Amino acid sequence: MSSLDTPALSRRHRLFAAGFRAIAASRADLWLGPVARGRGVVLTFHHVRPGAPGAYAPNSLLTITPDFLDRTLRLVRARGFEIIGLDALPGRLARGGRPFVVLTFDDGYRDNAEHAAPILRRHDAPWTLFVTSDFASGRGRLWWLELERAIRRLDRIRIVDGIDPIDLPARDAAEKSRAFEAVYRSLRSGPEARLLARIADLSAEAGFAPGTLAGELCLTWSELRDLGRDPGVTFGAHTISHPMLAKHDAATARREIAEGRTRVAAELGRPVIHLSYPLGDPTSAGGREFGLARDLGFATAVTTRPGHLFAAHAAHLHALPRVSVNGHHQTEAALSALLSGVPFLAWNRGRRLNVG
Known part of the structure; x- marks a missing residue:
């Protein structure tokens, strides 16, 4: 945890950390995991880069180190999960089998190619990068x-x-x-x-112009095409401008989703069948957005509502939960707890579906 956390955030992160430690100490991730764990889990990442956050780093929850990504992949497999591509998710949900993990990265940051991609290749781990088209064009608002x-x-x-x-x-x-x-x-x-x-x-x-950070931090279309030569990479859509879709009218939301996909597909020369809703919480994506993604023909669409995937999610492929790998909790205890599904028994009040 950064020493710079605000009191409210510090209390929250301390509570989470204590919960993860309690789960590890009681080994609840092992004995309660079979009940809590679903058929699979989609993990969310943003930045992957070396070094500790500075004294002021309010967005550090979105950053993990390359070493922790490596440890994450090792622990995932040690716990019996198979790492699969997002294309395979609908079939695996429908038929069951060995528990699986899907790896997803949002926004299209350059550090994903510089620091994450070599580790993912070394582990032979497929992954999906959700691209915001304005960010790749160097003009979006981060x-x-x-x-x-x-x-x-x-x-x-x-x-x-x-x-x-x-x-x-x-x-x-x-x-x-x-x-x-x-x-x-x-x-x-x-x-x-x-x-x-x-x-x-x-x-x-x-003293700086809004809309300039994407050019500093995000992969360009040319860099994305270079990254696309890696057969382990799947590209998904993350809208045009990364809006909170639910705060906009239906026509705007539809345009953001549809044209964002069209631009990614045209620039990268491949079909794009997966969507990530920006921000992805219930105030940013709900039933209307889930319906738009379904009607526009996406195979899957992912939220940031926390939880594992259960058999019933096969009927809700456009409202899939994910589990964020949080930069404040780069520990084996935290990751083991999240992979077990145990924290979500309380978080989701026993519900397996949260698709409203």
């Missing part, structure tokens, strides 16, 4: 990273519109972390247009 950079550069954060104006110091790591949490929480709960506008204002105040 707004959560823009917010992090802006607060890193500023010593005071002011957002004066809205019901609860924000005016917070950001002079040191702890203050910057608290400011990030307050701004994120406020903007994330409201309209996306306001979120993008206010973060653009902060970016300009901090």
Whole structure:
């Protein structure tokens, strides 16, 4: 856990860590796992890169080290899981068999090719990279990273519109972390247009143009084509601009999903049949989006709702849960617990399906 975590996030991560340790100490991942574990699990990754996070790193939950990715793949197989490609998931759900893991990476970061791909090849592990077409074109809004950079550069954060104006110091790591949490929480709960506008204002105040980070951090179309020579890689769609789809009208959501796929398929010269909903929680993707993905002919679509895959998910292939491999919990205890499915008995209140 970063020493920079805000009090609220620190408490949450400490609670998670304590739960993982308790599961490991009681060996509940072994004796309760057969009941909790589904037929398979889809793991979510974002950044894979070496080094520890700096003093101020509010998005560090999205980053794991190459060493931990290597240890993850070793533990997955040691626990009896088969690593399969996303194309094979529907069939395996339907017929059962050996428990499986699917590896998915969101957004299309360059570090996936630099640091993750060699490890995945060494383990002969198939994986899916979900590409946001604007990011690959170098013009998308990685707004959560823009917010992090802006607060890193500023010593005071002011957002004066809205019901609860924000005016917070950001002079040191702890203050910057608290400011990030307050701004994120406020903007994330409201309209996306306001979120993008206010973060653009902060970016300009901090001396950089919004929409420039994708060119720094994400794979270009040319780099994606080079990566596509690896037979272990499958490309999926992650919309045009990475919006919170549920906050937009149906026509906009449909266009984002459909045209995002069209652009990826055209640029990379291969069919694209899998979708990842941006952000992927219930406030960003729900029943309407699941129906759009189904009607547009995707074979699968994945959320970030946490959980394992059960036989009943075969009838809900456009609302699949995933399990995030969290940068705050790069331990064998955490990974073993997540692979066992035990934490989700409480998280999902005993439900195997969360597809509404």
